[in-house]
Amino acid sequence: MSTKPFKVQAVARLLATTTDTVRRMVDESGIEVTRQETGPRTRLFSVENIFELARYRANRRGRNTKKKQVVATVYAPKDGVGKTTLASNFGTIFALKGLRTLIIDLDLKASLTLSFGYDSELTCEEAIEAGISQTRIVEYHFGNLIPDYPAGRVTLEEAVKRPYGECGPHIVPADLNLDRLDTMLTYETIEGRNAEHILANLLKEGLAKKDRHFDVSDYDVILFDAAPGKNRITSGALFASDYVVSPVSMEKFSTKALSYLSNVLSEMHDQFERSPELITIGNFFDPNRVRVLGQLITTARTYGGSWLDASIRRSEDFAKELTDESNLPLILSKPNSQAAAELRQSADALLKRMGLVG
Template sequence: MFSVENIFELARYRANRRGKPKKKQQVVATVYAPKAGVGKTTLASNYGTLFALKGLHTLIVDLDPRAKLTQSFGYDPELTPDEAASAGISHSRSVEYHFGNLVPNYANERVTLQEVIKKPYGEYGPHLIPADLNLDRLDTILMYDALKERNADFVIGNLLKDGLAKKDSLFAVSDYDIILFDAPPTKNRITSSALLASDYLISPVSMENYSTKALSYLSSVLTEMQNRFERTPELITVCNFFDPNRVRVMGQLMTSAQTLGDSWLDASIRRSEDFAKGPTGESDLPLVLFKPNSQAVTELRESVDALLLRMGLDGPT
């Protein structure tokens, strides 16, 4: 009876009837983990989708040149518009622009936000700034600027500041309730700039691939940022991929909760085969849309509720 687009439209309608969230200013968050294979991109795609299902105007930004997040929404970063046309595929499924095309002085051809964003589930679903391999060029330029002692670390922060203040007509983001960056696991210049621009750092901690070194490295990243810039995003750690039937894993869970203290999100996500299964059909879907009644999605929803509460976007006035 309803299309996916209708579901998001209904979610926005219901949210508008309830009233605006308590927090009036926009929230900027980055999903980052220094270790691959911890479910970072899976969480980013599902969190962004659930934010929109909560009625929040959501912008998701893929900052990883591998473009796994972009693919999770059904776009092909390797497909050119000409190849799409010759294969009979909709031009909209290809990726022509990425975040780098929005950054002043770094893009050969700076375009508007509306030319870059993808809307996989219509106007009221999450909006996506996709990525492809060419995004790596932005990191190279930022590194060169850093060597020349230019202020490369604040590129994303300055772009957001002007966009949110409506000073940059090409980067009109003032209407979004939340902007969510998905950063690559390597701490490159793009990642550093995104972290400095963020209010919150959402970092998944996998109980399946638990790494004390990864947690120690994450701590050192934030400490270094505080020492250099006197600013760090608020850390929110999310327990992911844990099996309550394994004694060792439960021990790691308890230790992590005690070690990470206030940053620990009190809503964990258990290990599930659903995360490993790709959806069938012509295009991919986040798990919350592909299998909405699964236990994994129930826990994702609880995680999002706790996350929004922590970020001050938990309900109407």
């Protein structure tokens, strides 16, 4: 996917290192980086180059050895709290850390899919007519990876998208047809089977390299972006996850939504004797608003054990990201912004909570 090239200063910011270290890694790794054709022979990094350097650094540090694998779901009971924005940016930051990251869009609206440049509404004919690459068409979704899926099963390799190359985050897109999976899981429930186990068994077999259609054994992080509310797909993702990451809007009253989620997890644990660990993160934080501070105090007091020690302030950059045609998450489109800095800080805290960094 073609994007505007990055200069070494931006690459250093994205990789949380120095420009000298970036130049040294390029020389050591042999990664091919183009140079400006006129004027100073400045290196111009593609987005793929950045993720290649991130993977090279991780491998050099020994992250290619056996490590912990984590499955997490980004979920909020109601819409409008920044769930998909956090999922796309966190997944991208994880890959910038050199972690092999798979992001699975489970929301029929496919906002996350679109944020990475794939239009779920685009047909082959429309792409040809508009001169758009066929790679931007969504052919398969997560439902197509489920055993006995009515529309037919494909392999992960056929379904996955790689917007920034092999070393960047991998995406399983979504479209409206994902609703068929929810229908399938509903029938399973009606017939007296635990539909939640279907997704959990899929992940278990895939992580153990026992399912050739869904081999996810090489990934460090599998991140679901679940739809708001609660459907069968979301319930299955939650049951299959080690963690549920729930953004809490600090400019709205979110205590009822959090109480609902807490009850959902408690009921899941009572029924199946397992549930994901809850991690809550404050979003749209404005320390100058009295009500926001009251919301923060109340939430932290009630859900202190789950509260992530990092918050993200409201920023116009997030609103601009939704209308940006660069097909880049904010962390890549505005790496020097305050919003990007807070996203990195929150992602670091999240990785530490999930035990993926020391």
